[in-house]
Amino acid sequence: MIALDSAWLEAHPLPQPGHDTDKNDRGRVLVAGGSETVPGALRLTGEAALRAGAGKVQLATIERAALALGMMMPEAAVYPLPANGDGELGAAAGDRLLTYLGRCDTLVLGPGMGPDSDAGAILATVLAQPRDAMSLVLDAAAIAAAADLADAVKAHAGRAVLTPHPGEMIQLMGCDEARISDDPDGLAREASARFGATVLLKGPQTWIACPGEEVLRYAGGGHGLATGGSGDVLAGIIGGLLSRGTAPQAAAAWGVWLHGEAGRRLAERVGPMGFLGRELPGEVPALMALGR
Template identity: 35%
Template sequence: MKVLTTAQMHQLEENSVKSGVTMEMLMENAGQAVADEAGRILEDIRQQQILILIGPGNNGGDGLVAARHLHDAGAKVFLYLFGQRPGRDPTLKPIRERRIKRIEAEKDDNLDELTKLLASVDTVIDALFGTGTTRPFSGLLLMVLDRVRRVKIKRPDVKTIALDIPSGLNADTGEADPGCLYVDNTITLAFPKPGLFKFPGAERVGEISVVDIGLPGFVEEKAGPEYLADEWAKSVLPERSPQANKGSFGKVLVLAGSINYIGAPYLACNGAMRVGAGLVTLAAIGRLQAILANKLTEVTYLPLPESRPWLIASEAIKMLFRQFEQYNVLLMGCGMGQNEAVVRLIRSILLSHPKAKTAKPKLPSLVLDADGLNALAGVPKWWDLMPEDAILTPHPGEMARLTGMTADEVQLDRMELTRKMAGEWHKTIVLKGAHTVIAAPDGRSQISHVANAGLASAGTGDVLAGAIAGLLAQGLNLFDAAAAGVYIHGMAGEAVKARLGDTGMIASDLLPELPVIIKQLKASRHSEEAE
């Protein structure tokens, strides 16, 4: 499913009308879909008191249709109308016939009626303005939204839902009017919009649902990034034959850890194992191996020599090159540190010198994280000196170092920057953070729906790097392994959040959830295949 701009959505709607689907039909489909999804979110809408804020345009029309369907499903619906609806608005007649209570904002002195409703309703649906409105809010409209905002603070149990986008959010840029609500859920129509994933607006949208409204399915391949969804993730999961052996599921060599980051190899190795890699080997100095051996009982070890306590000796490079041919994937960088010896080691493994007399042995497919990336920063045109068969997994700070930008500049347009650099560097890139972006050199890209504050803790990136490496070892291509790893990791985070909340989640909480998410995806896939 593509992420489409406002202009692309308007073009699709025009194409739909030309093909015989009227705007009235699309509005009916949208309202029905929103009502159905609201029912799923609220679980039981019978006798629920639902206030819908209705604007003067198409977003308000969708809200009126949704109001009818919610009323018919047993909810007690109230409408708060802002601005004049068109004189012959066909969506108003069914509202009158059902005697659904309507209040006009312009006639509500001191917003008294709104205040009374907000004191008792269970849910507020924002259907004021959609993708076509970008003007600043002021006056009565700002007062209405502020009243809703204050009630949400006093009564956090009141559910707030945005229809398509929260009013005041720019659907393309993510810019948000000061009056834009922070909602619990956004039910977006037909396709996700870029602004839902761009900050500051992204922090206002809550959980995103995408509903079908009957628009034609054809979208140009280069229209924009894909929305990373379970249907896609199910389709790329590797099969596992009952007759397989551990070699069938790939071998991962992990080069990670240092005196300051002893836990990083544990998390990365377990991430790879928990998504199904057949064999994981940790290449580490003996001191690190001795500490981890009691916890990492399933991995094998490649002991590396030390030059000084806790420093890998340069002789390790030859040892590693002799081992590489035995592995499908090399995961490198998690918690390795940035001392000069480590940087030299990483660069010696990754980078080829243009004037070298002999070629280096071929490396396995690469997953580079953390200090593996930091070691590249500052090397002129490093991307031309290393293999293209690589996945880079930077967070915004690491991406800033690789590009020479600031972290704030990286965050301005994460989607576009990731796609651009994947093409220039000829590497698959995973730009981590809220709504992680994945991009391939050929222009393909995906964006995750997950924005989970619980994942903003030390070590979760090590788990992700391991999961990506484990999937890559099982035969997925670079882009699919990266995107599937992001999806499974994100859903594992959502599962932990549902159980513990988003405070106090730690990276190791994710590990037992990874195979559970894969099991759920496979069960859903097999169920669909059986139908």
């Protein structure tokens, strides 16, 4: 087990764009998710991806929320997806998503999606056609949906990152709650091997496991990060870093560090609790420059 600290980050620097780069070279992120209950989640993820350096962000969400989301985030293109009767993404959204994947370098699937979404059908459709040039972040309902699709995730040859909190990890691995507290690093390592992916187990401490590598441990950015929208931001930061060509383990590690340190900075300036998830992305650019 290795501490995720400044020494590790210095040894694994982020790729830097050339001065003549354009927005397509900086990376294109597609974020898919949201629902009638949480229509603004994708705004958090999308902004976080841009703050992490992605050149272009595209948002795909339920049709009834698409226009408002586009007005909320004018920097992004917005695509409508079909909903089911519960106001969540429906199974037909998977086929629609396939038509957009050629326009992205990284897909972030799941923010704002709840248990009533057809996440399993959507994920199965997306995973059925692995793309060598596309990386993948699975978050929220997409994590539980991956439990029965380990071979399909593994077919993405290590380009996937899964971001479960303890409850999602229990669903993903079918384990009991005691594993979370008794053996978090071992559980993260086991999940990473099963899915052939980088897996980060979120909590007061975060454990990051990548096939063939030692587990990283981040001590945490403070309890103020336990707030609505915080996980959506983390998924966006990781997606933005992946789209820039960062390797999955480094993207997950840098994402966890940037997210945690953003929380630490806000805790010092605003207070240990009460800062908002939407305040986190604004801290990311300066932290990236500091940690470069």
